[in-house]
Amino acid sequence: MPAGTVGETPLYQVVADALRARIRSGDLRPGDRLPTEHELMAEYGVSRNTVRLALNLLTAEGLITGGRGRAGRVVRLRELITIHVAHHDEPGRGAGNEDSPFIEAVHGHGFRPSQEIEVAVRRAPDGIAEKLGLAKDALVVLRSRLRLLNGDACSIADSYYPYELVKDTPIMEPYDIKRGAIGLLAERGWVQNRYVDEVSTRMPSPDEARRLGLSPGIPVLFQIRTGYVDDKPIRVTRTMLRGDRHRLVYELPS
Amino acid sequence: MPAGTVGETPLYQVVADALRARIRSGDLRPGDRLPTEHELMAEYGVSRNTVRLALNLLTAEGLITGGRGRAGRVVRLRELITIHVAHHDEPGRGAGNEDSPFIEAVHGHGFRPSQEIEVAVRRAPDGIAEKLGLAKDALVVLRSRLRLLNGDACSIADSYYPYELVKDTPIMEPYDIKRGAIGLLAERGWVQNRYVDEVSTRMPSPDEARRLGLSPGIPVLFQIRTGYVDDKPIRVTRTMLRGDRHRLVYELPS
DNA sequence: CAGTGGTCTAGACCACCGT
DNA sequence: CGGTGGTCTAGACCACTGG
DSSP: OOSSOOSSOOHHHHHHHHHHHHHHTTSSOTTOBOOOHHHHHHHHTOOHHHHHHHHHHHHHTTSBOOOOGGGOOBBOOOOOEEEEEEETTOGGGGGSSTTHHHHHHHTTTTOOEEEEEEEEEEEOOTTHHHHHTOOTTOEEEEEEEEEEETTEEEEEEEEEEEHHHHTTSGGGSSSOOTTHHHHHHHHTTOOOOEEEEEEEEEOOOHHHHHHHTOOTTOOEEEEEEEEEETTEEEEEEEEEEETTTEEEEEEEEO | OOSSOOSSOOHHHHHHHHHHHHHHTTSSOTTOBOOOHHHHHHHHTOOHHHHHHHHHHHHHTTSBOOOOGGGOOBBOOOOOEEEEEEETTOGGGGGSSTTHHHHHHHTTTTOOEEEEEEEEEEEOOTTHHHHHTOOTTOEEEEEEEEEEETTEEEEEEEEEEEHHHHTTSGGGSSSOOTTHHHHHHHHTTOOOOEEEEEEEEEOOOHHHHHHHTOOTTOOEEEEEEEEEETTEEEEEEEEEEETTTEEEEEEEEO
């Protein structure tokens, strides 16, 4: 039964299912090496291309990694970092220090957090001007923070401010902001008292995957936070998080 | 330059990049048909397998659909439904009628929502007993709601209740609950006053993909909500949402 | 160095679907 | 019916990596 067979399940599905079962059952554990492509060819009596179709499938599901050279393929580990983004006991939490949720999230987990900050002035990109209530081509300040864990990129937070609001403030400088950007704006009379989070997911573009060092099969989690003073938006933060590393937690009163 | 070439970008990447560019630029719009595999072979002078590698890549990125028979492949549409899960003006919103956030979300979008409810009594699955503060093998009631839009599955909400709390209530019946499950529990003295949402994402398992009718390249959004009376958990809802259809919105005071 | 995965070709049969 | 994508094989060369 060689070629385009039948109403049965495709061979590469059979192989993929078998491997998936071995992973789910614990026979193959996170970190373990998978059998070689050659071994799988022999084990299931199929061609290499068919084995590779199966392996590609599992990769796209995020179950295994690719593997170059002698390294072989490995069962992927899924270890989520919890980020508390809202907490009804301390309302200030969600709007506090610029990066405290990030820092707190990894605190005490043996991770060594760091970040790289870039600041730019530009015309508001698509969707941001609208959210900030500005004209389509208005100037905004973009603070881009690449967050690293033990040197590995794991999320990108891009904050946009109306230029007129933050010019001549430390927000324009690519350094940590004492008491956070929100606190700094508060000192200048813009006291944020409300924010809206939009959470969504999709597969990354190749460029986004490259920036986060993402391998195939890992989706990204998007969190877009708009901060308001009453009804005036003063800040939009667009955060892109590796889906295999993050969990957002909202704790709220009913 | 036939086989395993070079330090350049792989051929299938070149083809994928070209198609991606045509999609991003608007040359190919959502709903349009892609060129045939044969046409792409001719256009880029590569073998069919190489063309298919490129197309598989774009599929895994969620940019295009598969396509059988004469139907051809199509550029995918990404249209998000907004679900307001928390709203500081109406704290009751997030905990109100069992399915009001779902119904409200699609209200007035020309969608025709419906749902299929199943109820079962079983031992608490992994992670649920813990969240409910029950013994490992305690009995729970599972209310599973498959939510449909115009007949298409788009999310699955599984609610777990301690059996002792809800036996002999309408929660055990596979019908809509008047005033919602939360309201019903409140009438019986269990007034939920706090909840915690955990949001994460990953690629679906084949079974999950089948249940939601998901094609490759579409991640799922997970929302796990634990409802409390003070510190006693009374309900856990695990919602699995198609990533290409949903956006969760949390509106909060600072 | 030796073995692994990465890339590529040429050719084949079949299931499905619109016309 | 005829063309599309789905599945599969056999064989080839190369790049990368660990020992």
